[in-house]
Amino acid sequence: MTSQTLREARKYEETFEKMIAEEERPAFHLSPRTGWMNDPNGFSWYQGKYHLFYQYNPYNSYWGPMHWGHAVSEDLLHWEYLPAALAPDEIYDRDGCFSGGAVTLPDGRQLLMYTGVVNERQPNGGHTEVQTQCLAVGDGTDYEKYENNPVLDEKDLPEGSSRNDFRDPKIWQDEDGTYCCVIGNRAADESGQVLLYTSQDGFRWEFKSILASNHNRIGKMWECPDFFRLDGKWVILTSPQDMLSQGFEYHNGNGTLCLIGDYDKETGKFIEESDQSIDYGIDFYATQTLLTPDGRRVMIGWMQNWDTCNHRRKHEEAWFGQVSLPRELSIQNGRLCQKPIRELEAMRCNRVAFENLTFSGNIYPEGLRGRRVDMEIVVRPVEGCDMYRKFAVRFAQNDQYQTSFSYRPGESVLKVDRKFSGSRRAIIHQRRSKVLCKDGVLKLRIILDRFSVEAFINDGEQVMTAVLYTDQEADGIYFSADGTVSIDVVKYDLL
Structure with a gap:
């Protein structure tokens, strides 16, 4: 009853x-x-x-x-x-x-x-x-x-x-x-x-x-x-x-x-x-x-x-x-x-891939956009160059907003930062994790849904999760490096 x-x-x-x-x-x-x-x-x-x-x-x-x-x-x-x-x-x-x-x-x-x-x-x-x-x-x-x-x-x-x-x-x-x-x-x-x-x-x-x-x-x-x-x-x-x-x-x-x-x-x-x-x-x-x-x-x-x-x-x-x-x-x-x-893999479509993208500073690869995304990234130092000091991937991004994961190989620390995600509250916006990386090589699998990000680090050894209520028009994805890095990227939309 x-x-x-x-x-x-x-x-x-x-x-x-x-x-x-x-x-x-x-x-x-x-x-x-x-x-x-x-x-x-x-x-x-x-x-x-x-x-x-x-x-x-x-x-x-x-x-x-x-x-x-x-x-x-x-x-x-x-x-x-x-x-x-x-x-x-x-x-x-x-x-x-x-x-x-x-x-x-x-x-x-x-x-x-x-x-x-x-x-x-x-x-x-x-x-x-x-x-x-x-x-x-x-x-x-x-x-x-x-x-x-x-x-x-x-x-x-x-x-x-x-x-x-x-x-x-x-x-x-x-x-x-x-x-x-x-x-x-x-x-x-x-x-x-x-x-x-x-x-x-x-x-x-x-x-x-x-x-x-x-x-x-x-x-x-x-x-x-x-x-x-x-x-x-x-x-x-x-x-x-x-x-x-x-x-x-x-x-x-x-x-x-x-x-x-x-x-x-x-x-x-x-x-x-x-x-x-x-x-x-x-x-x-x-x-x-x-x-x-x-x-x-x-x-x-x-x-x-x-x-x-x-x-x-x-x-x-x-x-x-x-x-x-x-x-x-x-x-x-x-x-x-x-x-x-x-x-989740059954939802993947619109594959975009880049291999051995070598750069320093910022790079905006063509076709990398979206807020429902499954993206795999491998970051590595470049032979003959000094170890890079920092690598970052920025997403849910436009002229006003962005959220990022950044990695410093010298400390082996990965940081999530959403302070520019559109929040109007003084809440927790950053968190850092010690990650187990060898020789500056980092693997990330980043899953974006409309209001969240989940990063699976080094084949799931660690995970970092955050909600973000950024305007959906902010859908840009780009990379930056202090020093020279080489990256592989495979990105799918999730439909």
Whole structure:
């Protein structure tokens, strides 16, 4: 039985979606049907399609009462909106249906697991959020909340753990049929931990272990955890809040973290071997992964940063928030490696290529334009010349605007810079990353959509992501060098 709250949300989104023209949206990155989007949820393969839900306020283009928006796709690039799946309409989730995951049950129904939020009044007159884990079951369009919600609450927490920061369940089914989920939580030392729970039927859950603990090393609370096996290793992905930078590896604020290691299934303990950022750019948070039917581990994230949400004049815009390009994951030389999903190659057309372009200063190769672009660049020093001091590629460019990636081989540092992208806000516009380049040779694959750029560095060893709301008329692409370089360029339009 659909609640009045959900019916109203569905009616509203159906009406107001029509007011957003197709060219006002990203071409192949999912944005909200209308209003606000943050974390991707319930990323799954169900009934022959990819399903993606998302944190959603249909009524305004800023954060508000959290619903679950819903879209489906056959290729993870072209999306069809379905009606909103969840609304905050029960006593245990009246202040928000927060992030979660999805799994298919043996009877063919889809099970959603999400965090229900209640703002509880305190004796001093203030309020505090209490977070519990809840279920809903449905057919891919309509979902009914479980009569015994919530299924996990404060009594299911290890001693000293916070009931206020207990959220974002990621659910999957193990090879032996057991259902598992990881949940982000704050420990007694005020820092993040990932909790592991198990269930035999997907409905009755019990605490298994503290899978991993932060001990105040990397940020504070760990949000949106994910846990999976990849190329013989075990991987935890999570999004820490309140990070301090550690050289070039982590940046201040809210960021992303990948832990690679081993897993003791008996004790439910993760044995950490290495850590790294997931994305080194400006706008990337709250990852989720799925296993495709052909066995690829694919990740997406919210292509935004909580500290840059004033980038657009949200009260004047019909939508806010995008999901990143889906990325195929692997582990290479002990590091997480990401490549654009291979389905993107089917969208390529209008190939333009240049080989061994040797220059210093600026160069404007003919035919290099566009705001929906897949471009591969190899940069190298020229034999007989001194090592170049700086190389830059500039795009979304005209007389007024430009965004750039620039590389200094002497420092092995790559920088993204969007301060001339048309933003009227004093937000983060630059970020730098230490990249692993040999002898001044750099490989970049740059994917442009109307309102974003994602750069895959050295075959996906690192990625840098940023949103940019530059006027679409700014579509120039050119290169500059301090010193002499030789470059190869292959550029496609994406249609």
